[in-house]
Amino acid sequence: xxxxxxxxxxxxxxxxxxxxxxxxxxxxxxxxxxxxxxxxxxxxxxxxxxxxxxxxxxxxxxxxxxxxxxxxxxxxxxxxxxxxxxxxxxxxxxxxxxxxxxxxxxxxxxxxxxxxxxxxxxxxxxxxxxxxxxxxxxxxxxxxxxxxxxxxxxxxxxxxxxxxxxxxxxxxxxxxxxxxxxxxxxxxxxxxxxxxxxxxxxxxxxxxxxxxxxxxxxxxxxxxxxxxxxxxxxxxxxxxxxxxxxxxxxxxxxxxxxxxxxxxxxxxxxxxxxxxxxxxxxxxxxxxxxxxxxxxxxxxxxxxxxxxxxxxxxxxxxxxxxxxxxxxxxxxxxxxxxxxxxxxxxxxxxxxxxxxxxxxxxxxxxxxxxxxxxxxxxxxxxxxxxxxxxxxxxxxxxxxxxxxxxxxxxxxxxxxxxxxxxxxxxxxxxxxxxxxxxxxxxxxxxxxxxxxxxxxxxxxxxxxxxxxxxxxxxxxxxxxxxxxxxxxxxxxxxxxxxxxxxxxxxxxxxxxxxxxxxxxxxxxxxxxxxxxxxxxxxxxxxxxxxxxxxxxxxxxxxxxxxxxxxxxxxxxxxxxxxxxxxxxxxx
Numbered sequence: 255x256x257x258x259x260x261x262x263x264x265x266x267x268x269x270x271x272x273x274x275x276x277x278x279x280x281x282x283x284x285x286x287x288x289x290x291x292x293x294x295x296x297x298x299x300x301x302x303x304x305x306x307x308x309x310x311x312x313x314x315x316x317x318x319x320x321x322x323x324x325x326x327x328x329x330x331x332x333x334x335x336x337x338x339x340x341x342x343x344x345x346x347x348x349x350x351x352x353x354x355x356x357x358x359x360x361x362x363x364x365x366x367x368x369x370x371x372x373x374x375x376x377x378x379x380x381x382x383x384x385x386x387x388x389x390x391x392x393x394x395x396x397x398x399x400x401x402x403x404x405x406x407x408x409x410x411x412x413x414x415x416x417x418x419x420x421x422x423x424x425x426x427x428x429x430x431x432x433x434x435x436x437x438x439x440x441x442x443x444x445x446x447x448x449x450x451x452x453x454x455x456x457x458x459x460x461x462x463x464x465x466x467x468x469x470x471x472x473x474x475x476x477x478x479x480x481x482x483x484x485x486x487x488x489x490x491x492x493x494x495x496x497x498x499x500x501x502x503x504x505x506x507x508x509x510x511x512x513x514x515x516x517x518x519x520x521x522x523x524x525x526x527x528x529x530x531x532x533x534x535x536x537x538x539x540x541x542x543x544x545x546x547x548x549x550x551x552x553x554x555x556x557x558x559x560x561x562x563x564x565x566x567x568x569x570x571x572x573x574x575x576x577x578x579x580x581x582x583x584x585x586x587x588x589x590x591x592x593x594x595x596x597x598x599x600x601x602x603x604x605x606x607x608x609x610x611x612x613x614x615x616x617x618x619x620x621x622x623x624x625x626x627x628x629x630x631x632x633x634x635x636x637x638x639x640x641x642x643x644x645x646x647x648x649x650x651x652x653x654x655x656x657x658x659x660x661x662x663x664x665x666x667x668x669x670x671x672x673x674x675x676x677x678x679x680x681x682x683x684x685x686x687x688x689x690x691x692x693x694x695x696x697x698x699x700x701x702x703x704x705x706x707x708x709x710x711x712x713x714x715x716x717x718x719x720x721x722x723x724x725x726x727x728x729x730x731x732x733x734x735x736x737x738x739x740x741x742x743x744x745x746x747x748x749x750x751x752x753x754x755x756x757x758x759x760x761x762x763x764x765x766x767x768x769x770x771x772x773x774x775x776x777x778x779x780x781x782x783x784x785x786x787x788x789x790x791x792x793x794x795x796x797x798x799x800x801x802x803x804x805x806x807x808x809x810x811x812x813x814x815x816x817x818x819x820x821x822x823x824x825x826x827x828x829x830x831x832x833x834x835x836x837x838x839x840x841x
Contacts, residue, residue, distance in 0.1 A: 264288060267390050274416055279511050282503035286383035290491070293498050294387060294474075297363060297395035297454060311350045318349030361453055363392040365401040366439065367422070368459020370430050376489045376502050377460070377476040378512055382423070383500075384458050384474060389414040397454070404431055404459060407438030416516055423512060424797055426763075431463050461492075513786075513800060527562055528838045529571050534825065536807050537640020537658070541587030542684060544729075544814030547827060547837075548592075550641055554580035556594055561816065561827050562836050572839070579608045583636055584655045586644025590614050593644055595655050597628075597636055605633055607663070609653060626663055635659050640807060645684045647705065654689050654704060656682045662691060664704050676704075683727040683736045683812050690715075690727075692738065697721050699740065716750035728769035728810050736812065739769035739777055749775040749792070756792040764788065768810030768817070772830050778817065780805050787819065787828075799828060 265272055265284045272280040314324075327347050331338040341347050365388050367373075367381050385401060392399035402410035403425055411418040443449075455471040457463050467473045475492040479499065491498040502508055534557070535550045547559040549572075556575040562568065579596040586593050588611075596608040605628040628636065639658035646653060647664075654664035662676035680692045680699055688703040699722040701715040716738060723741045730737040730751050738750045747766060749756045754775060760766055764779040767787075776791035778798075785801045787808065803821040810817055815830040827837040 267291075267394075268386055271386055271414060274516055275511075278507060279515060282507045283383060283386075283511060286380060286500055286502075287386055289498065289500060290380075290383055290387045291391070293491070293496075294384075294391070294493075297391045297397060310353045312353035313351040315349045315351040316345050316347070318351070322350040322352075324348040324350065362398040362400060362448065363388060363395075363454040363456070364443075364448070365399070365456040365458060366404045367401065368431055368457070368463055369403045369405050369425055370460060370462065371426075372430075372460035372462060373476065375512075376478055376508070378423075379502060379508050380476045380489045380491060380500055381458055382419070382511065382515075384476075385414060385419075385422075388456060392454075400448075402439075404435050404439075404457070404463070405429060407435055408442045410442070419515065421795075423515065424795075431459065431466055433466055436466050436468065527567075527569055527836065528840070531557060531572060531825075531839045531841055533841050534820065535640075536820065538807065538809035538818045538820055538825070539585045539641035539643065540809060540811045540813065540816075540818070542646065542813055543587060544811045544816060546587045546592075547809075547818055548585040548641065549820075549825065550582055550585070554582065556582060556585055556592075558592060559825075559827075559837060559839070565829075565832060565834050565836060569837070575612055577610055579610075581637060582641070583607075583639070583657055584642035584644050586646070588644070588646035588653065593646075593653065595642070595644065597633070599633070607655065609665075626661075628661075632659060632661070636661075643682065645682075645689050647684075647687055647689065652705070656689075662689075662704070664689070680722070680725040681727040681738065685736060690736070692718075692722075692725050692727070692740075694722065699725065714752060716752055716755070718750075719748050724766075726766070726769045726810070727812055728771075729812055729815055730771050730775075737769050737771055737775050739766070739775075741766070747777055749777070751775065758790055758792055760790065767808040770810055770815055770817075770830065772815065778808065778810060780808065787817070789830075798830075798833075801826065 261269065261272060261280060262284070265280070265287065268287055272283070275283070327338065365385065367385065373381060389399045400410050400412055403422065406425065455468070456474060457467055457471060458474040459476060461475050461477060463473060464475070472493060477490050479488040479490050488499050488501045491500060533552045535552060537550065539548045540546070541548070545561045545563065547561055549557045549559070551557060554577070556577065557572040558575060559572045560569040575592060575594065577594050577596055579598050581597045582594050583597045584595040591611045591613045594610050596610070598606055598608055605626055607626050636657055636659050642655060642657040644653065644655050652665055654662065656662050656679055660677065660679045662679045662682065676691065676693065678694055680694060682689055682691045688705065691702050691704065692699050693702065698720050699718050701718070719740055719742050721742045725741065726739045728737040728739065740748045740750065742748060745760050745762055747758045747760055749758060749769065756775060758777055760777060760779055764781050766777050766779045768778045769775065770778070772789065774791045774793065776789050778787060778789060780787050783804050785804055787798045787801070787805065789796055789798050801819055801821060803823050805819055805821055807820045808817065817828045817830065819826050819828065823841055825839040825841065826835050829836050
């Protein structure tokens with residue numbers, strides 16, 4: 255593989271990996287690689303007992319077996335026998351010299367990296383450099399290199415490539431290193447026939463690893479330098495009473511190396527689909543078509559965003575809708591009309607829902623008022639909750655609303671609202687002109703439909719687990735029914751469609767915000783106060799994107815593979831199939 259012209263010659267040994275990085279990141283990582291490489295040194299191991307097998311010839315010698323005499327010596331025997339005997343007796347004859355295997359090379363080099371809370375930021379960056387140094391020195395010595403995360407016994411990697419590094423950087427552990435981790439690793443090596451006592455073993459992490467270092471293993475302690483007045487931020491590396499001080503790249507470059515090391519350019523959005531809007535309240539709502547998104551402003555108005563169907567398509571700026579009654583609690587799109595639902599109280603302290611329609615081509619707005627009994631606590635909780643969902647049934651002849659508090663209501667022909675004790679709905683979706691509801695029944699849950707007319711074979715439901723705490727309904731692809739995600743005990747989520755069932759365990763540090771299908775059903779989750787959104791299935795886990803500021807709310811479209819994300823300063827719409835932003839709005 256040829257060396258890229260932009261990469262300095264001293265970084266040539268790490269070319270296969272560094273050429274995957276942007277030039278700025280590769281050059282920033284280079285000084286760490288060079289200093290660590292010289293400090294650690296080449297791979298060494300204790301001499302192995304026994305005689306090694308010959309491996310060809312590598313020169314000439316004055317002693318040897320007769321069969322290795324040079325051809326010129328045999329010619330001398332034919333032409334001058336006495337001279338041949340003289341040279342042989344005086345050790346002047348020439349022989350081919352045998353080459354042998356190097357008995358000082360280890361069979362394998364193993365490395366375990368601490369992923370606990372003490373190895374974040376700068377120490378994590380030094381761990382990345384140490385990983386590349388250890389992998390390269392093992393390759394130079396002809397040894398196998400295997401590496402993994404200390405807190406993930408049994409999960410190791412045989413290669414250092416883009417996929418393995420990205421996954422390693424995305425993994426974190428809330429727990430400190432413990433002895434049971436080493437016990438499980440020893441069992442893993444035993445099953446894989448790895449002689450860890452004979453091979454080289456490195457532990458790279460915080461000083462908390464020190465009590466668990468086995469015999470003959472080497473510990474590379476990485477810790478932040480506690481010197482606030484130092485001109486540059488640095489990390490100290492300690493091994494066998496030796497210490498190395500490594501200055502880190504600037505914060506922006508270091509953060510890029512840890513968060514998106516291989517991203518040469520960020521996905522671009524059509525600039526014509528980026529808008530400036532007034533401040534928004536938390537919570538978004540999708541239209542049934544999947545190509546309209548609604549947001550509520552601080553002033554109580556509604557912004558209606560048209561979502562493009564590709565990154566190159568162009569849409570106009572959002573439309574401002576001003577409801578007659580403030581306190582909007584749900585918004586949706588029925589046919590060609592936008593419908594907003596506002597919560598109000600009558601002078602007699604009765605609660606009600608006010609439906610208002612905005613129709614294309616109409617100069618006036620229509621409205622309808624319905625009473626709905628809400629307790630004082632439910633009334634205040636509904637006003638503070640995010641926007642709810644609106645469903646249109648029979649071409650909009652009947653309207654149904656699911657408030658974020660879990661109350662479901664539907665208009666009937668002139669009879670107000672149908673309640674039927676539908677007050678604690680976990681999730682709902684529209685299918686076959688019916689609203690499918692999942693509501694709790696004891697510790698589990700059960701499906702029901704509204705309106706409750708006769709169902710056919712298309713209306714079968716997936717099986718419901720015995721324990722259900724929370725649930726989401728999501729987009730299930732064009733060819734299948736909706737996807738349902740139901741949370742059971744111990745952080746296990748059950749992903750269900752009519753023809754699929756799988757279980758996913760989600761870390762306690764993350765919060766599940768929705769579900770949808772991308773080749774296989776998966777969950778969307780994020781950590782409070784963080785910018786990343788993750789997609790996790792039964793077989794994989796990956797980061798979808800990193801938002802510009804900490805994510806405050808996520809709205810997964812039930813009718814298309816689109817994800818709306820909102821922060822304090824920005825709103826965005828991400829397309830799962832395209833892997834890029836379709837729409838951005840700055841508040």
